[in-house]
Amino acid sequence: MEAIQQHTIAYPVMEHFYTLQGEGFYQGQAAYFIRLGGCDVGCVWCDVKDSWDASRHPQMPVSEIVAAAATHPGRIAVVTGGEPLMHDLTALSDALHKAGFRVHIETSGSSPMSGSLDWVTLSPKKFKAPLEENLRHASELKIVVFNKSDFKWAEEYAQHMSPECKLYLQPEWSKRDQMTPLIIDYIQQHPQWQLSLQTHKYINIP
Incomplete structure (x- = not known):
């Protein structure tokens, strides 16, 4: 049944690539990024606005996503977007775990949590607030x-985080100098x- 699901369940994938985690x-660390299409948050300063419309991106079966990731030696997979929680991530996270990956997610928390996630980067947005029940899942809060x-x-969000949650402040890229x-x-x-910087942009890697 799992093998059938991996071939039949698919996600709109804007891009997927092997790189270094740039933030937080x-x-x-080496990580394989899986950027899913679809977003209902719509940040005005989003640097991947092409990800917003899920219909613009090809549906990629879980088996193909995991096979592509597994060609590289790193075993961290970062699911991002867009807003990845608009999709049920159960099949994807299960398959990645079976292949030996840690599964990380970068999310605004505005949709219900799904899947088995090892690290949750919660970056709340003013345009659409995170669901209250998602706050307790955050491994790191990135403002x-x-x-x-x-x-x-x-500080208002920090009050709702677990004691173990890491707290990061990150300058918006276009206003980093100020x-x-x-x-x-x-x-x-x-x-x-703690300070988080988008180091991938400073050193020009994906």
Whole structure:
């Protein structure tokens, strides 16, 4: 039955590639990224707006996704988007686990959790808030700082995280020159937070 599911269940895949994780706790580690199409959040500063319309991207069977990932030695698979939780990730996460992968996800948390996930990067957006029940699943909270008011917004979310959840502040890329010094100063005053940078953009890797 599992083999049949892997060949019949498919996801709209915008792109998939082997790279280094650029942000957060696993920054610098080898990872296979699986970017699923479909998003109902619509961030104005999104850098992958082509991912929003799921119908624009080919349906890729689970077996093909996992086979492509398994050609590389790294065993972290990062499911991202778009908003990946718009899809039921059970079949994909189960197949990746069977192939020996850790399954990570990058999500706004605006749709119900699904699948078996080893690491959840929750990056809430003001355009569509995360579901309250998703907050407890976060392994790391990543707040994208676009303006000064986002520090207060970040603290409001931090109050709802588990004690084990890592707390990150990340400058929005187009405002990194203005926001990064403010984030550094804020973390020095509030050391429970850590700095996350989009290092993949600085060194020009996917």
